[in-house]
Amino acid sequence: MNNDNETRKKLLLCAKKEFLEKGYAKASLRHICSEADVTTGAVYFFFKDKDGLFEAIVGEPMQKLLAAIREHFCADSTEDFTTYVHKPGDHDDFAESLINILYEDRDVVMLLLAKASGSKYENIIDQMIGIVEQNFGGLAERYAKAKKAKMNKYMSHWLSHLSVMSFIHLVTHVERKEDALKYIKPMLEHLVMGWMNYALEK
Amino acid sequence: MNNDNETRKKLLLCAKKEFLEKGYAKASLRHICSEADVTTGAVYFFFKDKDGLFEAIVGEPMQKLLAAIREHFCADSTEDFTTYVHKPGDHDDFAESLINILYEDRDVVMLLLAKASGSKYENIIDQMIGIVEQNFGGLAERYAKAKKAKMNKYMSHWLSHLSVMSFIHLVTHVERKEDALKYIKPMLEHLVMGWMNYALEK
Amino acid sequence: MNNDNETRKKLLLCAKKEFLEKGYAKASLRHICSEADVTTGAVYFFFKDKDGLFEAIVGEPMQKLLAAIREHFCADSTEDFTTYVHKPGDHDDFAESLINILYEDRDVVMLLLAKASGSKYENIIDQMIGIVEQNFGGLAERYAKAKKAKMNKYMSHWLSHLSVMSFIHLVTHVERKEDALKYIKPMLEHLVMGWMNYALEK
């Protein structure tokens, strides 16, 4: 089968290394191929083009990641906010499962989240922020209604941004998963506090 | 006089536009020059090279920005933390003056903070985070001592990152300065809360 | 096979011509390529860069040349100078073999010895003078000792210079190898006379 091919594997490996070092835009196919001991043409046998090569590395983990995020938000969307009280630890499960995905293939995740500029995935972060915003925003809106207040759109967007950025910061700065698991809880707590205090119009 | 030259101005204008559209790395001198109706060589009369052109646009505002940040942190470093109680509005002055600088030449600030990758200013954000971390970190450490606790390094770094990113988010997403001034206060409040609650080892 | 490639050959041929006409520094890759009916990029498939192209033409003959020179000097270094008497024809073998190398690929040798300025081989002549000086100088020193005299450094350097320059003059001015073989003997004789009479301090 195609995907088990030796050359393909070597190519993917060297590409991952190059993309990580230089970022998508500055990575050179020539260099990747010379590292993999194949000619540039080989890339075009296995992949459509530079973007296709990047996709082959990053595509599947990305789907998983997005799916996991989407799934989480659908889960507890039935909450009753009239009586809602946030307790520390509410989001621990989500945090943990996300960290698991993030660290399962950390290299690739870093590629996707920090080195994709120039590729067709360069707006993946905005996408994630969009999802978060849509969902947390939804929660916030219902929360606001329950409190008879109005949600503030910008603050909501900002908090979504901070949330995503925090996960990215974690995965790019903390090497060991155990450490990440330790840090994620207070981080989330802080973010949730933000949502509860500042997403509403004052 | 040098700086009043028409062509130079046109060049700077077209360059700003191109840099904003494509980012430093992908911007083309040829394209800038053809937009400005001059030959490529003209750039090299007025500026040292591509980086020099970018610097001419972005250099001065950057100095101002860094200076303002540094200045702020030196100001209230004599606080007594044994009796310290944070009051809302503590940092309003700083916030306001920073917003003023950020919006004085918003295009250029965006250039600097979001489009500089590839230029010699590409690590300006890290620099800013560094300054914030050093100073907030210092405060936090003394605060920790007063509370007989220990500061957590990673959380401190993360909060510095969030703080800087928040300002960048503001300037890149909020068009009108008046709106920015409104938003910055709750944002800062949230961040300060973070410092007080999560910078310490639990 | 690589080295049999038609385009590569044409490129080498046109490059040789251009280098001979203009010298390394003033030669234009563009011009070479247009003569060879390929695009500039083609050069970079076959060679590393301009220097690499030059090397491909000139490298191997250079190695041979230097090797031959070095070899010669190691050969008769056991001479006893107390009783040494130079006889005409002493160096005939060396002269002949050197001429053979020089004329085996005369174009290339001329390239190397007269058109390399600007390339990484631009100091090849100085290198050769160095070898000659080191070896003839060594002989001269031992000769001097045998005669209880002292060697003069400058005259030794000058004679080395003359020796090398004489070979270069020969190969660049005499077209037919047979003529060169005729001329080289009296030339060498004259140079050896120089060493014997003028390398010593008076």
Next chain:
Amino acid sequence: MNNDNETRKKLLLCAKKEFLEKGYAKASLRHICSEADVTTGAVYFFFKDKDGLFEAIVGEPMQKLLAAIREHFCADSTEDFTTYVHKPGDHDDFAESLINILYEDRDVVMLLLAKASGSKYENIIDQMIGIVEQNFGGLAERYAKAKKAKMNKYMSHWLSHLSVMSFIHLVTHVERKEDALKYIKPMLEHLVMGWMNYALEK
């Protein structure tokens, strides 16, 4: 008067320095002018072009040099070769006067003899060799006639070459004029020996 102008002088000085360091071809007018604190245009007020600037530095000394050489050869052209016997010291006067000229403005002479490649004086050495060949060749021919032999053209050219190269070697390698005066005599002696022994067909 034009030639006393301050700027002109500074330009000449800086140009001399640049030409000496990089050689004519690689010297940059931009760089010369920036060193001289004038704009590039200034060069074209005082000189015709790059070559004109070089000429202004090198022209007059060159004329003197060529004149001196020509003069020498006319002087003793009435020699009677039937009875000619070469005595050591025969050419001492010529040697001395030439050294004087060569060292009077050594920088400029080095410029002319070693850094002129690319300029319109790049063949000045060939010119000098031509003069030497013509005159020594003339002597040799008459000498040959007196000996009832035939002159060898190539050897004559080669010896002319060596002669000129020897002077150049001297001026570029020996700093102090007194040393040069010491060395020139044995050098000349060796060269004259060459003429007497090897310029004739055997």
Next chain:
DNA sequence: GATGAATGAGTGTTCATTCAT
């Protein structure tokens, strides 16, 4: 299954030179 060969458009940069003022 992949190579070897080559393209074509692009990059930033440097240069001597010109000329109105």
Next chain:
DNA sequence: AATGAATGAACACTCATTCAT
């Protein structure tokens, strides 16, 4: 007497991409 401004052509080099074999 010289500047300030600009040209235009050249430079070596890099890139992703193509395609016959």
